[in-house]
Amino acid sequence: MGEPLIYEICRAGRKAVHLPDVDVPESPLPQDALRGELPLPEVSEIDLVRHYTRLSQLNHSIDTGFYPLGSCTMKYNPKVNEYAARMAGLANLHPLQDMDSIQGAMALMHNLQEMLAEIAGFAAVTLQPAAGAHGELTGVLIMRKYLYEKGETQRDVIIVPDSAHGTNPATTSMSGLKVVECPSAADGNVDLAALKALIAKHGDRLVGLMLTNPNTLGLFDENVAEVLQLVHEAGGLVYGDGANFNAILGIAKPGALGFDVMHYNLHKTFSTPHGGGGPGSGAVGVAAHLAEYLPGPIVARDEDGYFRWEMPAKSIGRVKAFWGNFGILVRAYTYIRMHGAAGLRAISENAVLNANYIQARLRGVYPIPHGDRTCMHEFVAQGKLDGAPTINTMDIAKRLMDYEFHPPTVYFPLIVPEAIMIEPTETESKETLDAFCDAMIQIAQEARETPELLKTAPHNSPVKRLDEVRAAKELQLCYAPGCS
Amino acid sequence: MDYIPNTDADRAEMLKVVGVETVADLFHDVPEQFRFPKLDLPPALTEMEMLQELQALADENDDLNHLACFLGAGAYNHFVPKVVDSIISRGEFYTAYTPYQPEISQGTLQAHFEYQSMITALTGMEVSNVSHYDGATAVAEAVIMALQVGRNKRCNVILSPTLNPQYRDVVHTYTQGMCVKTIGENAPLGDLNALADMCDKDAACVIVQNPDFLGRLYLPAEMQALADRVHGAGAMLIVACDPISLGLFTPPGHYGADVACGEAQPMGNSLSLGGPYVGFFAMKMGEVRKSAGRIVGQTVDVDEERGFNALAAAIYMAAMGKHGLKKAAELTYHKAHYAAKLVDALDDYAVKSDGPFFKEFVVQCPLPIAELNERLLNEWGIVGGYDLGADYPELKDHMLVCVTEMNSKVEIETLAEALAAIAAPASEDLEGQDESLGETEQSDIEEVA
Ligand SMILES: Cc1ncc(COP(=O)(O)O)c(C=O)c1O
Numbered sequence: 001m002g003e004p005l006i007y008e009i010c011r012a013g014r015k016a017v018h019l020p021d022v023d024v025p026e027s028p029l030p031q032d033a034l035r036g037e038l039p040l041p042e043v044s045e046i047d048l049v050r051h052y053t054r055l056s057q058l059n060h061s062i063d064t065g066f067y068p069l070g071s072c073t074m075k076y077n078p079k080v081n082e083y084a085a086r087m088a089g090l091a092n093l094h095p096l097q098d099m100d101s102i103q104g105a106m107a108l109m110h111n112l113q114e115m116l117a118e119i120a121g122f123a124a125v126t127l128q129p130a131a132g133a134h135g136e137l138t139g140v141l142i143m144r145k146y147l148y149e150k151g152e153t154q155r156d157v158i159i160v161p162d163s164a165h166g167t168n169p170a171t172t173s174m175s176g177l178k179v180v181e182c183p184s185a186a187d188g189n190v191d192l193a194a195l196k197a198l199i200a201k202h203g204d205r206l207v208g209l210m211l212t213n214p215n216t217l218g219l220f221d222e223n224v225a226e227v228l229q230l231v232h233e234a235g236g237l238v239y240g241d242g243a244n245f246n247a248i249l250g251i252a253k254p255g256a257l258g259f260d261v262m263h264y265n266l267h268k269t270f271s272t273p274h275g276g277g278g279p280g281s282g283a284v285g286v287a288a289h290l291a292e293y294l295p296g297p298i299v300a301r302d303e304d305g306y307f308r309w310e311m312p313a314k315s316i317g318r319v320k321a322f323w324g325n326f327g328i329l330v331r332a333y334t335y336i337r338m339h340g341a342a343g344l345r346a347i348s349e350n351a352v353l354n355a356n357y358i359q360a361r362l363r364g365v366y367p368i369p370h371g372d373r374t375c376m377h378e379f380v381a382q383g384k385l386d387g388a389p390t391i392n393t394m395d396i397a398k399r400l401m402d403y404e405f406h407p408p409t410v411y412f413p414l415i416v417p418e419a420i421m422i423e424p425t426e427t428e429s430k431e432t433l434d435a436f437c438d439a440m441i442q443i444a445q446e447a448r449e450t451p452e453l454l455k456t457a458p459h460n461s462p463v464k465r466l467d468e469v470r471a472a473k474e475l476q477l478c479y480a481p482g483c484s
Numbered sequence: 485m486d487y488i489p490n491t492d493a494d495r496a497e498m499l500k501v502v503g504v505e506t507v508a509d510l511f512h513d514v515p516e517q518f519r520f521p522k523l524d525l526p527p528a529l530t531e532m533e534m535l536q537e538l539q540a541l542a543d544e545n546d547d548l549n550h551l552a553c554f555l556g557a558g559a560y561n562h563f564v565p566k567v568v569d570s571i572i573s574r575g576e577f578y579t580a581y582t583p584y585q586p587e588i589s590q591g592t593l594q595a596h597f598e599y600q601s602m603i604t605a606l607t608g609m610e611v612s613n614v615s616h617y618d619g620a621t622a623v624a625e626a627v628i629m630a631l632q633v634g635r636n637k638r639c640n641v642i643l644s645p646t647l648n649p650q651y652r653d654v655v656h657t658y659t660q661g662m663c664v665k666t667i668g669e670n671a672p673l674g675d676l677n678a679l680a681d682m683c684d685k686d687a688a689c690v691i692v693q694n695p696d697f698l699g700r701l702y703l704p705a706e707m708q709a710l711a712d713r714v715h716g717a718g719a720m721l722i723v724a725c726d727p728i729s730l731g732l733f734t735p736p737g738h739y740g741a742d743v744a745c746g747e748a749q750p751m752g753n754s755l756s757l758g759g760p761y762v763g764f765f766a767m768k769m770g771e772v773r774k775s776a777g778r779i780v781g782q783t784v785d786v787d788e789e790r791g792f793n794a795l796a797a798a799i800y801m802a803a804m805g806k807h808g809l810k811k812a813a814e815l816t817y818h819k820a821h822y823a824a825k826l827v828d829a830l831d832d833y834a835v836k837s838d839g840p841f842f843k844e845f846v847v848q849c850p851l852p853i854a855e856l857n858e859r860l861l862n863e864w865g866i867v868g869g870y871d872l873g874a875d876y877p878e879l880k881d882h883m884l885v886c887v888t889e890m891n892s893k894v895e896i897e898t899l900a901e902a903l904a905a906i907a908a909p910a911s912e913d914l915e916g917q918d919e920s921l922g923e924t925e926q927s928d929i930e931e932v933a
Contacts, residue, residue, distance in 0.1 A: 016802070027818055040602060053574070058594070059590070091756050093756070095758030098857055101861060131617065318654055321747070327756040337529050349507045353502070374511075462587070
């Protein structure tokens, strides 16, 4: 049996929190507005703590084991960052406090804006977007507004390579623009001929291109300069999806390559925790011509050193309340300051070396469509094995859990059938990488000799393999019977 | 300082397996003229040095551990039991990611499921999703859902002028590329009928806040009447609400709302200068499949989740429970009304909230709010209320005061005293200064030590 639900462990009359009595004269309550039953749980503090502690133990996490989830950069999250974000002088600040009383926090944000701009080669940065996808929406709105204000209101098409993350086309559609897919070439780069044809076809309706580089195959597009040039010549702009920035810190600056706008995933590259699905931060950097369009307010610095909130002149507007996920910004700031320029480059060098090492060890064991190339921080293998016709990627993923590894990202990117996308990150040791490779090699052998082992996996996890299709049909969304 | 475990010896062995000589050889795909740029950054710090720098930055801020806070306007200083941070500090929770592999993510999945159950219980709705970036984006997503429900044929979005101005801004940003006309923001403040009058066959939705941005609490009967008219026109009613208020007052699900959403920060999340927060979003069953975000058990159009902050909210709801949340809401209500009474009794100030309110109320002040707040902060150790003039020109020199269970009776009385002293002729303030909160607290601490 698993852990019971919180509503199943509650008993009428139990309390975990005791608040003081009212110490002011009471005022009459508006009787017509009072609610009846408030069906929340009633539990003691010890039961609450045990419940959530047991739940936590049902999770695989970075703190408990290797988590090579491609495209997600599951690197170690330093403990000092957690401490920093909880310091009273940084955490217990109201967002609308007078600027005089939060100059330290604003200095931190300003420094982070400048450091992020420098690292990626951009002129200006906003820290407001809350996640990568949110940064994408921001970037697309910036591109459109910039072109509209130039009078090019007919532009409504964005080209997205078929290797892109689903959030790219999703955010584009959300902003009201049309998505056109561009195929990848056999070598994993953008198919230049196809791109030229699309640009010719859509001509002056082109808003631009969304490009992930390194791309989701884990490859640095060798033709990136030419791709950018083609789009720019057609009057379009290029959006960079910075999800894979961990590969190129101090290796290349997207701004210098010619990207007009890019989001950073602070929760990937700059080690802020993923938190079971968030929060993150999708800070956005732009080249000089787009600086005035950033959402904000952002932090500006007066000549006398005073920090001030400032809305960029032609801003697309606010994309969330307040200034950004400050608690996440504190962690990212701490991380960057502790690394410095050489430390950041070492991150990418080691992330890329670790990925290439696994790729080298698994070459010949699993198909790796672009295994002849040097990969960046990740690579994509396939869960298709000769001599094991019934085995697929999901079976391999589930079997990896028996070896106490979190499976890599599976079935993404969509252009690789049975994709297994492996991103080790720089914070893993050679021993861990070897243990993972050994397990992958062992599983390939099991797939041929004892496929049942894979089909019935996982065997040691808190629950058996779940039928996600059934779960979707028998949608049980909540459970609130009240306490006995 | 870095977190890289491999040594030079490890790297040498690995390079051999990879078949290249140096690490730099791994980057030949990067065009040479762009390869290995210089990064102009401050020198790296060790952890010890970093902590000193962070402390120095923190010391430049006046944090609420040392001030009395009467500021709300979308971010609220409610009590967070220590058990919340203790649990969310577990690495098993915060270093996990979106539950892609359910077998080894049962902890996160069950916690999210329970969060949803408690949010539905709190809002009186039928289903909840895991969460949005914050209250503002939850509202914007609700609008987009309403547009989809209206098949993008109903293009009018009716925004109450007393919906949080920042939420309205985000709705404008999100809908700028769509066939959307936002109306309603010029309606008289607090007039639900004026909004209902705008509902016709072109209306996708009406969005109101309850209690509204100015603190006003609309009664269930008023809200139900609005809901009936909105539904009569075939549109949706979206209600942004304060989750703490629902400890005491009728939830949106009981007066006809189609979507109840808002900012869950007050439930267990620190103020943290505005983020990370978490938007909650609950609705009637029919809309489930259109809602963005992950609903445990089923993936609907996956959007980013605020798992960690939603977890904090869940632990908060479970810890406070049926009795604690009600008590927090009652304390808040009585303290806010006590504060309003004291302030309204002052000669130069007038409380402008005539209807019922929960924890925020509008005060007309005898001097510009920026000036008033500066003096409250510097002379009295008080963070004053929100300056409404910037968003509502007709409310120039009006302040939105927020009181929660965190404000002691002494703080409330000191606020009244401070306001009186600031309005009085200059000679009198020196006296008040001696009794400022900062001083009182300091002597308390000394006694304990
Ligand atoms: C390539 C890529 N782009 C964009 C995103 C979206 O980022 P976020 O999850 O922060 O919204 C992801 C997320 O994994 C990604 O892998």
